[in-house]
Amino acid sequence: MTLKIETRSGVCGIGDATLNGRELAVAAYLEQHVVPNLIGRDAGRIEDTWQFLYRGAYWRRGPVTMTAIAAVDVALWDILGKMAGLPLYRLLGGRSREGVLVYGHANGRDIEEASAEVGRYLSMGYRAVRAQCGVPGVKKPYGVSRLKDAYEPAESELPLETEWSTPAYLDIAPKLFERLRADHGRALELLHDAHHRLTPVEAARLARDLEPYRLFWLEDATPADNPDGFELIRRHSVTPLAVGEVFNSIWDCKRLIEGRLIDFIRSTIVHAGGITHVRRIADFAAMHQVRTGFHGATDLSPVTMGAALHFDTWVPNFGIQEYMRHSQQTDEVFPHDYLFRDGRLYCGESPGHGVTLDEKLAERFPYSPKQLPVARLEDGSMWDW
Numbered sequence: 001m002t003l004k005i006e007t008r009s010g011v012c013g014i015g016d017a018t019l020n021g022r023e024l025a026v027a028a029y030l031e032q033h034v035v036p037n038l039i040g041r042d043a044g045r046i047e048d049t050w051q052f053l054y055r056g057a058y059w060r061r062g063p064v065t066m067t068a069i070a071a072v073d074v075a076l077w078d079i080l081g082k083m084a085g086l087p088l089y090r091l092l093g094g095r096s097r098e099g100v101l102v103y104g105h106a107n108g109r110d111i112e113e114a115s116a117e118v119g120r121y122l123s124m125g126y127r128a129v130r131a132q133c134g135v136p137g138v139k140k141p142y143g144v145s146r147l148k149d150a151y152e153p154a155e156s157e158l159p160l161e162t163e164w165s166t167p168a169y170l171d172i173a174p175k176l177f178e179r180l181r182a183d184h185g186r187a188l189e190l191l192h193d194a195h196h197r198l199t200p201v202e203a204a205r206l207a208r209d210l211e212p213y214r215l216f217w218l219e220d221a222t223p224a225d226n227p228d229g230f231e232l233i234r235r236h237s238v239t240p241l242a243v244g245e246v247f248n249s250i251w252d253c254k255r256l257i258e259g260r261l262i263d264f265i266r267s268t269i270v271h272a273g274g275i276t277h278v279r280r281i282a283d284f285a286a287m288h289q290v291r292t293g294f295h296g297a298t299d300l301s302p303v304t305m306g307a308a309l310h311f312d313t314w315v316p317n318f319g320i321q322e323y324m325r326h327s328q329q330t331d332e333v334f335p336h337d338y339l340f341r342d343g344r345l346y347c348g349e350s351p352g353h354g355v356t357l358d359e360k361l362a363e364r365f366p367y368s369p370k371q372l373p374v375a376r377l378e379d380g381s382m383w384d385w
């Protein structure tokens with residue numbers, strides 16, 4: 001879902017509005033409730049427009065609202081860059097680093113295959129890799145996909161039913177990382193995503209069991225709806241923790257950050273109110289030694305990737321950026337100037353965020369609704385996917 005804003009003088013900016021599996025809700029929110037408020041406004045009043053859309057709606061926060069606001073915000077920053085003739089990172093305050101460290105996803109049906117995939121990522125030049133593997137006895141476990149470069153878990157019109165077994169997972173996950181360190185050494189950065197499936201005490205056990213393998217982070221160890229759970233994990237382990245891809249506001253992050261209950265904040269531009277809001281989150285995180293680690297699965301569009309890379313190039317407390325490659329079709333629909341070299345992404349120097357939209361080509365790919373899977377325990381109980 002892409003929003004295009006055009007000024008009276010003919011300058012265009014684009015913003016990503018993709019909320020995977022709930023796309024049309026954001027489209028309706030934009031079309032019916034946001035766009036009529038934008039007509040005739042000064043495109044340069046980015047902060048005021050943000051406040052207008054956030055405070056002015058009375059109903060605050062939530063993924064649909066914050067994704068819609070993000071789309072407007074990113075499109076306006078893009079316009080500002082084009083009007084100033086400057087790349088976005090320069091508008092934010094200039095370069096803090098040359099390139100942006102990224103991680104890709106290696107996964108396999110078993111430990112053997114996952115380790116071979118990590119090797120493949122290393123040979124592509126990656127310095128950091130997220131690793132996931134199959135769980136014995138579990139059909140369609142999280143993170144093991146047919147696609148090896150992209151990551152598109154929303155596969156069917158109605159949610160795919162998948163299975164989950166926490167005991168089997170807690171048994172295999174440390175074995176995976178033991179093997180990865182044995183096969184690939186200590187220099188590589190390794191990451192892992194538990195995708196919200198553990199209770200706090202289970203997450204504490206996993207974080208502790210993974211300590212010998214020095215993870216860069218353990219992600220979404222337990223659902224963050226209740227941030228208190230992270231205190232329990234912290235009491236038992238020094239494995240760094242990352243959280244926040246499903247957050248949409250600084251208020252979701254506040255307690256976790258100020259309590260130093262996490263090490264990396266994952267909330268990214270498209271789902272957390274755009275550059276204007278994520279900048280506040282990053283500054284707040286910096287005060288508590290928490291670094292950024294933006295979500296960057298392929299179900300976030302190249303527009304979000306482009307904007308995130310400018311942000312990552314500027315933000316002082318940068319940690320890492322997730323990077324899965326979009327399909328060739330997606331790359332063609334969204335021409336962009338960022339590039340990957342030796343494990344890092346480099347944003348370009350074109351004005352704005354450097355990503356454009358080929359509207360003619362996009363017409364060739366009509367919307368086909370897909371929802372994310374759901375997960376159930378072996379006895380049929382609904383679980384977190």
Ligand code: CS2
Nearest residue numbers: 020151153193296297299372
């Ligand atoms: C995942 C996401 O990349 C990640 O860390 O947790 O890919 C997530 O599953 C999807 O973006 C959901 O649409």
Ligand code: MG
Nearest residue numbers: 193219220245
């Ligand atoms: Mg994740």
